[in-house]
Amino acid sequence: MDRPDLSVSRDSGDDYPSYYGRPVIKEPVWSWEIPWYFFTGGLAGASSCLGFVAGLTGNRWLGRTARLVSLGAATASPILLISDLGRPDRFYNMLRVFKPTSPMSVGTWVLSSFGAASSIAAATDVLGILPYLGRVAEGLAALLGPALSTYTAVLVADTSVPVWHEARRELPLVFAGSSAASAGAAAIILAPAESGTPARRLLVGGAAVEVAASKAMKRNLGKLSEPYEKEEAGRYEKLSTALTIAGAATVAFAERRRKWTALGGALTLAGAAAKRWSIFKAGFQSARDPEYTLKHQRERLARRSTEGRRTETFGGNGRAT
Amino acid sequence: MLVEAGVTDARLYGADEEGYGMGAFFLLLDDPEVYGMPPDPEVVTRKFASLWGPAAAAAGAMALGIAAAFIGGAR
Numbered sequence: 001m002d003r004p005d006l007s008v009s010r011d012s013g014d015d016y017p018s019y020y021g022r023p024v025i026k027e028p029v030w031s032w033e034i035p036w037y038f039f040t041g042g043l044a045g046a047s048s049c050l051g052f053v054a055g056l057t058g059n060r061w062l063g064r065t066a067r068l069v070s071l072g073a074a075t076a077s078p079i080l081l082i083s084d085l086g087r088p089d090r091f092y093n094m095l096r097v098f099k100p101t102s103p104m105s106v107g108t109w110v111l112s113s114f115g116a117a118s119s120i121a122a123a124t125d126v127l128g129i130l131p132y133l134g135r136v137a138e139g140l141a142a143l144l145g146p147a148l149s150t151y152t153a154v155l156v157a158d159t160s161v162p163v164w165h166e167a168r169r170e171l172p173l174v175f176a177g178s179s180a181a182s183a184g185a186a187a188i189i190l191a192p193a194e195s196g197t198p199a200r201r202l203l204v205g206g207a208a209v210e211v212a213a214s215k216a217m218k219r220n221l222g223k224l225s226e227p228y229e230k231e232e233a234g235r236y237e238k239l240s241t242a243l244t245i246a247g248a249a250t251v252a253f254a255e256r257r258r259k260w261t262a263l264g265g266a267l268t269l270a271g272a273a274a275k276r277w278s279i280f281k282a283g284f285q286s287a288r289d290p291e292y293t294l295k296h297q298r299e300r301l302a303r304r305s306t307e308g309r310r311t312e313t314f315g316g317n318g319r320a321t
Numbered sequence: 322m323l324v325e326a327g328v329t330d331a332r333l334y335g336a337d338e339e340g341y342g343m344g345a346f347f348l349l350l351d352d353p354e355v356y357g358m359p360p361d362p363e364v365v366t367r368k369f370a371s372l373w374g375p376a377a378a379a380a381g382a383m384a385l386g387i388a389a390a391f392i393g394g395a396r
Contacts, residue, residue, distance in 0.1 A: 022357055054395070173378075180383050209386070
């Protein structure tokens, strides 16, 4: 009996089979608020830590500045998220469950408790009341801050989007460096120059980590790093690297000259925002193009079959490679 | 039966593998890509350790880095 021709179409004009070159996975549905939330969340988290350590070491003005930056960014964050969700009660509904395997659920709780803690910390500090409560709230905010800055990397990595998922080991460090740099930058712009030295060191260190971790990420992604280099994501990526390096260099050489440090801070903030946009856009670009989903998985499959695990095909000619 | 009918390259797609599956499987007569499906799908959320581990490490590194920024003068 002849085999009936049941095949759909192998021919998409590319050198790998696909269904008429159509995307395999759907693009994320996140809108413009999300990369900005990654930025404000990162800034808020790192600023709360900066404020806490500044308070411990007796640098009062830096502490207060960082606390207020943290409060401002922590206020903007849920507004952005709610705007993305569409209605406030959807954010409230997120709080009705806690699911450790879902970064979105964990993040909602982290952000909400962080927001409460940083508001109390900033309010008690500025009003000069309830110092004990203020210190407890600040400690809590400083504890949650690093989680707030980095969990958003898990949020994108815990998806089927290849350039995010396969970068799951490096993305959190990119976010951490970028967050630290932006916290330093915001503090430099707003705090008096004579109390800003730790913020300047933080900016330079964070910017170095951001740029180095991005490089490492792209190297480890291999061919999957392409979406980070082209189209919109590529433009944001180049912009981010240039702004971040220029900002860090300006701050490093400006010492305490106010105008220059403020300029360097602004460049660094813009670089950190562009970094989030680059990562965001790269995910969409890689989802749109079936090549990145298919080729990568084919290679993984081929690697695994040569290792001798897996591959059960029905009819047994082992064509899964 | 399919083999008897001369269809030798059919495969079960998404069947249990290494103890877990996707919760659904299909009998396909060609490569999964041809049907617009990924050839090696995975449940990403199951990579719990490699998702949250690096995030925890990065969070810790950030906290240490911020503390380190105060070494050599807090002002």
